[in-house]
Amino acid sequence: MKIHKEGRRILFVTLLVLLALNLLLNRYNGPNVAFNRIFAGISVIAFLTLLQFFRSPFRRLLTHEDLLLAPADGKVVVIEEVYESEYFEDARRQISVFMSPINVHITRNPVSGIVRYFKYHPGKYLLAWHPKSSTDNERTTVVVESDAGPLVLFRQIAGAMARRIVWYVNEGDEVSQGEEFGFIKFGSRVDVFVPLDADIKVTLGQKVKGGETVLCQLKG
Template identity: 45%
Template sequence: MLTPQVPVAREGYPFIGLAAFITLLLAVCGYPVLTAIAFLVSLFVLAFFRDPERFVPPDDDALVSPADGKVISVEETEDAVFTKHRVCKISIFMNVFNVHVNRIPFDGKVESVLYRPGKFYSADSPKGGLENEYCGTVITTSAGQKLAFVQIAGLIARRIVCWLEPGDVIVKGRRFGLIRFGSRVDLYLPADTAIQVAVGDKVRAGETVIGVLKK
């Protein structure tokens, strides 16, 4: 399934507009070096908020990555916050050069959206988990399985955007939010999920199969 094309995330419009305005102002005022620097910054901001199309795998039982980035952790643990079950937790770190638009990993219905302000440790550090600001979405699949995906702010990222609300019926691969300027997304999956990734793997939101839910 191909979702409708939106080449640049709308949350980036103010930042892109401001960078372009400053570039134009410096050019008009006759500062060529500063204009060149501002132009490069504008290109970086535009690239950061890019929102390319993704092709979602056709396997109904496959879970796709919610984020672009690198897998930094795969572990089995008890989840006392979101699903209240034993889970397989997968952490994906997004650096400032990754696409930061997040996508829904699996079809289901939103049970709850939990936001908590917090600190801003580096998202790839041991403290960069639930001590940081986060927004966690818990969903239930049509088979009654519960899973969660958690957007976590990082050292640079200070703004989590999530468009989901409790009761929403969601579709795998669709966009659900973003995190501005470097961050991390954690997945809490049923412990018996057949995991398809390992630490160090590079993943793409909406395309890379993270695991397969047990029927």
């Protein structure tokens, strides 16, 4: 396992701050040894928690042009037919994966293909499971023409804790299934919109792994 590039600067600064606070505490609060040890323990736990958030574990990526893979680690919280108004302007099947703060927050391309549309939307920071978070929160929208034929839309959505979305794709890019297309810092969700005839392979509440779990099978 390695540390993701999005976390290296944050981890370095956090480590320096915690070391400085502990050194100052030991210098000016010397007699209170018990309190110093408690604070040191809290500092270690806080740093390790942040460290695990930015972990980038090795994944054995499954690739197949007609399979749509989970774009992130987390839990499936939505499987329903909806009206997609930003790009398709018609009915689609929505599959949403919620990422808690303890999940890996790398977002991966669910399919291989060409990016036909990309847009960043500034917005609110409603709780990620709020029904309006998909349309009102800060988010990115990516539409890929998959190698299997159908267009697939997916969104990174910021939540109450996630205050920064990072993306690595632009219109016209060729993307590969399972490769990183972005990162969401500190918890949120990813929505995927597929044709109504897609064969859904997951269930509500199921835990999924980005780049490994098959969400559905596309029909060419």
